[in-house]
Amino acid sequence: MINVVIADDDDLVRAGIRAIVETSPEITVVAEAGNGGEAIAQARKWRPDVVLMDLDMPRCDGLCATRRLLTEPDPPKVLVLTTFGMDENITAALHAGASGFLMKQLTPQQLIHAVSTVVAGGTVLSPAVTQQLLTHVARPGSQRKARIRAMAAKLSEREREVFGLLGQGLGNAEISEQLHLTTSTVKTHVSRILVKLEVENRTQAALVAFELDLLPATGA
Known part of the structure; x- marks a missing residue:
């Protein structure tokens, strides 16, 4: 069983993501978080395999949470979900060690596959995000x-x-x-x-x- 924490400040978005990933019999959502601070607390409590991380959240944002989570002993995989065509925070999350970057405009099958992929040690890069990351990172x-x-x-x-x-x-x-x-x-x-x-x-x-x-x- 793959344990997941969903971090997003939008209640409806969290509910939608939960409904999607839990259609897989191999995935269970153990907790939700409305900001980065809550994401860190829930990850420490539940020790999930994956944190689905929004970047634009109040207080400690997704980037702050990603950096802190990935310095923890035996950290979870962090899969960044973004609605932006490009957000400079994505490049920083990349350097922090996030395992993937996806636009939120993806299919349920793609999201479930992405979760399974990062747990198996793979990397997930949305083509739209990758192209723009290259503009900022690869130059x-x-x-x-x-x-x-x-x-x-x-x-x-x-x-x-x-x-x-x-x-x-x-x-x-x-x-x-x-x-x-x-x-x-x-x-x-x-x-x-x-x-x-x-x-x-x-x-x-x-x-x-x-x-x-x-x-x-x-x-x-």
Whole structure:
């Protein structure tokens, strides 16, 4: 069972998200929060697998809550939900280690799949959000392209295979199955990839994969 906390300052939005995710027999909503402070308190109380985090909330906002939650021991996965075409806070949440970014205008199936994906260690990036994140984070340009291509060139052949699947949002178990490797071996490859690409987490690595045209433009 996947335990979820929903953090959003709109009662109707929380009710809608709860109704959607609980159609899955594998997901249960253990608590709701109307602001970031409540999200932190509920996460500490219930130790959920995932926090569905709105960014625009009163008092401690979603960014504040994400930063604090992800410094906790054994933190939950944070899946950011936003209604904005672009919010600068998303880039900060990315650096804090959020596992995914979705526009709220998504289908129920996409949301349920996203929750399952991040729990399995994967990354979920809405194409609309990703494109705009690249504008702010990656700053596409010939100099940037040359730099990331040079870093990617440091990857071994096996690391390139793992990197391509990581960029598609696959978790370690899925990568392990596709490449016929042990999960521990995949974890080792992922750690080395992050070091060689000079990124802090899988989500940032997935953005690099997107910029290198390795991340599909389809999905949640």
